[in-house]
Amino acid sequence: MSLNFFMQNLINALQWGSFYALIALGYSMVYSILMLFNFAHGDIFMVGAYIGLGVALLLLKIVGTGTAALVPGWLVLVATILISMFLTAFVGIIVERVAYRPLRDAPRASAAITGLMVGIILETSNILFLGGQRLAFPQLIQSQTYNIGGIFITNKKIMIVIVSIALMTALHQFVTRTRWGMAMRAMAYDFVVVPLVGVPLNTIAVMTFAIGSALAAAAGILFGLAYPVLDPYMGVSFGWKAFVAAILGGRGSIMGACIAGFMLGFIEIMTVPGIQILNRLFSLNIGSNLRDLIAYSIVLVILVFRPHGLFGEPYSAKLRL
Amino acid sequence: MRKGRLLIAVLLCAGLVISPSVWAASDTINIGFPIPLTGDNPDLGASSKNAAEMYLKKFPTVEVGAKTYKLNFIYEDNEFKAESAVKAVTKLITEEEVLAIVGPQASAQAVPAGEVANNYATPMISPWSTNPNATLNRPYVFRGCFLDPFQGPVAANFVTDELGAKKAAVLYDIASDYPKGLAEFFKQAFEKIHGPGSVVAFESFTTGDKDFSAQMANIVASGADVLFTPQYYSEVPLIVRAAQENGFTKPIMGSDSWGSGDLMGLCGDDCKGFYFSTHYAAAGAQGATKEFIDEYNAAYGKTPDDVAALTWDSLGIMIQAIRNTGGLSGDIKADRTKVKDALGAIKDYPGITGKMTFTPEGDPIKCAVVVKINEEGQFAFHKSVCP
Incomplete structure (x- = not known):
């Protein structure tokens, strides 16, 4: 494997990992703070992408497209991301209020299947309202491909990685530097006692869902830019994999979820050239479709050796599951 | 009575x-x-x-x-x-x-x-x-x-004669009957013309995959002259995009599944200039x-x-x-x-x-018809290709 080839895959893996990391954050926060598997999160990512599509089309209608546009495309993109994050946060809040809060004292399994059901409801409502056909995401910024010494990189890839890292850093700052962040960390530390000292559980829960959903919306729009075909089931398998990243990162660790997300992207992408090398060395005939099988076997092995995730602390007394 | x-x-x-x-x-x-x-x-x-x-x-x-x-x-x-x-x-x-x-x-x-x-x-x-x-x-x-499998040899002949391809890459969904069959028939036909090993990349994925960058990096590294991808209209835009982003500038060839559904609505300018085989083309027909x-x-x-x-x-x-x-x-x-x-x-x-x-x-x-997606986004008659 030449260096160029490796770098090309590395860049692809960075972009792919960005999506996992952004979505994994939402899972990780809810899981850390409320000890809840929010299985609807993958579908909130899908809803975020569709809201982004609607907002982008509306903005493009207002400001015009092409040479007649009043503002450049990147400004529309920034506005789209911000407005969609705001709107999708409310979707998260509604999901929390309608589906999770009434079940807070129910058995954990009930809350987990609630997530699955909310996910199915979101998917099928999408089909109900939009008809289920694939939709094209508008390309708000012109795609440019740069050739740097045989490595191909696009302006969108650079932007996606930078925006993702910026959002993750912002969240990290929020959690470590603000009082609300401190409350969230405290809640993650002890779910039972912390509300007793006056930290409002419901407010923290709402905030957690809102932030997670907003990040998922950002991921959805960036996803739409990179993979411009949206379908109602786009969040399902993607959500599962991001969930793997969240658990792999370790409970209560924002950076853990981010790093695990990037790692997952890296393992998935690198498995394909890995298969090719294996094929060549041992003259085998393995198809690149075995990517996920191999990639997730590797993840399983990692988890066997680090059952609490990469950065998770062992916990026992407060285990509620 | x-x-x-x-x-x-x-x-x-x-x-x-x-x-x-x-x-x-x-x-x-x-x-x-x-x-x-x-x-x-x-x-x-x-x-x-x-x-x-x-x-x-x-x-x-x-x-x-x-x-x-x-x-x-x-x-x-x-x-x-x-x-x-x-x-x-x-x-x-x-x-x-x-x-x-x-x-x-x-x-x-x-x-x-x-x-x-x-x-x-x-x-x-x-x-x-x-x-x-x-x-x-x-x-x-x-x-x-x-029949569907018949398009494999047609595509192999077309990319050989018209595009001068000596090495071909294939990207297909292994979990779906139509693309899988067609990919294998193409490989057989192409290797019959150019000898074993002339299909330098035979990359697969499974239904629902959205990211083809890793497969595309393999394809680019293989030095293929053409990419054959018998996929459906909803996947073609993502494959074409991955090709662009990974520096694959060679022609891309598809099958009649490209023509079903709203390919141009999803793909826009990205798909223009590529070819696919089908039964019949109204635009640019002759005789x-x-x-x-x-x-x-x-x-x-x-x-x-x-x-x-x-x-x-x-x-x-x-x-x-x-x-x-x-x-x-x-x-x-x-x-x-x-x-x-x-x-x-x-x-x-x-x-x-x-x-x-x-x-x-x-x-x-x-003979099948090979259409080229022209600058107006129409599926224009390009050539009649026989097996």
């Missing part, structure tokens, strides 16, 4: 005996069309009927041997249902005494209807059915379109095909779809077979078998969708 009934019954029986269809049988050839005039897909029936009516207007008679026969087309509604198709075909064969059948169009009706036609030893040609079972082990059943399109357009005010074009050709080849029998005996059963034998023996019938010759299974060896 009883006498009255008896009289009516006698008259009806007499009517049967001297009914015009029997009378006219000596100088009329009946051809049956079991097509969906109502039901879930009436457009299919409308296109078929339009093409048939146009044919009848243009060629109202046919000369068989030394005798001129009048053509008579009978349209029977199959309601786009399997059981109605069986009923329609049975009626056409036993009551209307048709010499041959053109239709049904969709495989769901053509497969059961073919069983009936074969049992009654009546030649039938389905213009549009791509399911192998429609003609399998049925000597009396033929089809007017090529007899253009003539057909213009006539159809003048008669019905719209561009004929592939169903209309394939019906036209299937009907044409059936009439040619009747002509080739060299004379009909008047015994409908013997004549049907004669027509079947003549149909199987036709060589290089010049259809508007390509030259047709039948294999012993009744599937045509015919």
